[in-house]
Amino acid sequence: MPKPNVKEQLVATSLSLLHSKGFNATSVQDITTAAGVPKGSFYNHFASKEALGLEVLQRYSEGAARLASALHDTSLSPLGRIQQYFHDYIESNAALDFNCGCLLGNFSTELSNQVPAIRQEMRIAFGKSSGALAGVIAEGQRDGSIAATHTAAELADFVVDAWQGAVLRSKAEHSREPLDRYARVVLGRILV
Amino acid sequence: MPKPNVKEQLVATSLSLLHSKGFNATSVQDITTAAGVPKGSFYNHFASKEALGLEVLQRYSEGAARLASALHDTSLSPLGRIQQYFHDYIESNAALDFNCGCLLGNFSTELSNQVPAIRQEMRIAFGKSSGALAGVIAEGQRDGSIAATHTAAELADFVVDAWQGAVLRSKAEHSREPLDRYARVVLGRILV
Numbered sequence: 001m002p003k004p005n006v007k008e009q010l011v012a013t014s015l016s017l018l019h020s021k022g023f024n025a026t027s028v029q030d031i032t033t034a035a036g037v038p039k040g041s042f043y044n045h046f047a048s049k050e051a052l053g054l055e056v057l058q059r060y061s062e063g064a065a066r067l068a069s070a071l072h073d074t075s076l077s078p079l080g081r082i083q084q085y086f087h088d089y090i091e092s093n094a095a096l097d098f099n100c101g102c103l104l105g106n107f108s109t110e111l112s113n114q115v116p117a118i119r120q121e122m123r124i125a126f127g128k129s130s131g132a133l134a135g136v137i138a139e140g141q142r143d144g145s146i147a148a149t150h151t152a153a154e155l156a157d158f159v160v161d162a163w164q165g166a167v168l169r170s171k172a173e174h175s176r177e178p179l180d181r182y183a184r185v186v187l188g189r190i191l192v
Numbered sequence: 193m194p195k196p197n198v199k200e201q202l203v204a205t206s207l208s209l210l211h212s213k214g215f216n217a218t219s220v221q222d223i224t225t226a227a228g229v230p231k232g233s234f235y236n237h238f239a240s241k242e243a244l245g246l247e248v249l250q251r252y253s254e255g256a257a258r259l260a261s262a263l264h265d266t267s268l269s270p271l272g273r274i275q276q277y278f279h280d281y282i283e284s285n286a287a288l289d290f291n292c293g294c295l296l297g298n299f300s301t302e303l304s305n306q307v308p309a310i311r312q313e314m315r316i317a318f319g320k321s322s323g324a325l326a327g328v329i330a331e332g333q334r335d336g337s338i339a340a341t342h343t344a345a346e347l348a349d350f351v352v353d354a355w356q357g358a359v360l361r362s363k364a365e366h367s368r369e370p371l372d373r374y375a376r377v378v379l380g381r382i383l384v
Binding site: 020021022023024025099100101105106108109110112113114119122123126147149150154155157158160161162163164165166167168169171172173174178181182184185188189190 | 212213214215216217291292293297298300301302304305306311314315318339341342346347349350352353354355356357358359360361363364365366370373374376377380381382
């Protein structure tokens with residue numbers, strides 16, 4: 001049997017720990033203990049906790065992109081795709097009992113001034129989310145189903161940012177309501 | 193001359209430090225050094241860093257309420273009050289170079305699962321912001337200047353949450369643009 005890949009184990013364990021506890025509240029010791037590997041082995045794979053944090057953020061962004069697959073489902077209308085996309089994101093938060101928020105948002109508030117490489121990665125991740133959504137909004141604007149009072153890029157950026165706020169309040173209140181409210185207002189007032 | 197109040201000095205210094213660096217990245221030693229008081233004196237005034245955090249959050253919320261004074265300026269129309277309120281909040285972020293975000297939002301992502309008393313205080317602070325804004329939106333709905341497709345409470349909660357998202361992205365990108373975009377979409381699409 002192949003030896004379990006220690007680096008992979010550290011990334012996977014950290015993704016869950018950093019998401020639920022936050023970056024600065026999680027020590028390298030917490031991570032190696034949870035991963036069941038000797039503390040010393042951490043530094044064979046990562047120069048620092050910040051280097052691990054960057055890799056965890058990239059891994060999380062890949063998962064978020066997969067979770068956004070509804071945006072590419074052309075069997076649905078543009079608005080239908082966006083509705084499904086919100087649904088999938090809300091359920092992924094429900095699976096974590098509305099306790100963890102979005103890792104991207106958590107890192108944004110905690111690490112923006114601390115780790116330039118992570119900040120750069122956050123800009124990329126936000127840009128990708130906005131870009132994917134803007135494409136669908138533009139399609140809806142072309143067929144007349146989505147309001148064209150603002151550019152698709154402007155609406156997409158706003159909607160992506162507002163999601164972060166809804167997730168933040170959902171986490172603060174351990175409640176689903178801010179996310180449902182978000183979907184109601186975005187779908188019932190902003191886009192139509 | 194009266195002796196400077198050490199407790200007050202600790203709260204004022206911590207407000208600035210915790211806002212810019214975050215809760216977990218700031219040690220009691222950082223705080224006492226910045227306040228110019230002996231480390232031991234900290235525990236004469238606060239049982240823990242968490243107890244100080246709670247007091248700092250209360251102090252911050254008082255400041256945020258003062259900053260929201262435009263909402264009570266009845267010389268302005270309801271929409272005019274909200275526009276001025278956004279302007280004042282955006283300028284307060286500009287004064288910190290879009291580097292610090294909102295302490296309430298930062299604590300929400302960092303401490304929601306860590307300190308129950310702080311989470312309770314955050315719920316109160318969010319509720320106060322939403323309540324103040326909902327009153328103005330309701331007034332605008334009565335005089336027909338603000339859309340009545342959703343209740344004032346629903347719109348106010350959404351707008352308060354979305355602000356947190358805009359501030360989070362503004363901090364992640366060290367940029368004013370997410371806040372200006374927020375004001376454009378909320379005033380030009382959601383409320384009217």
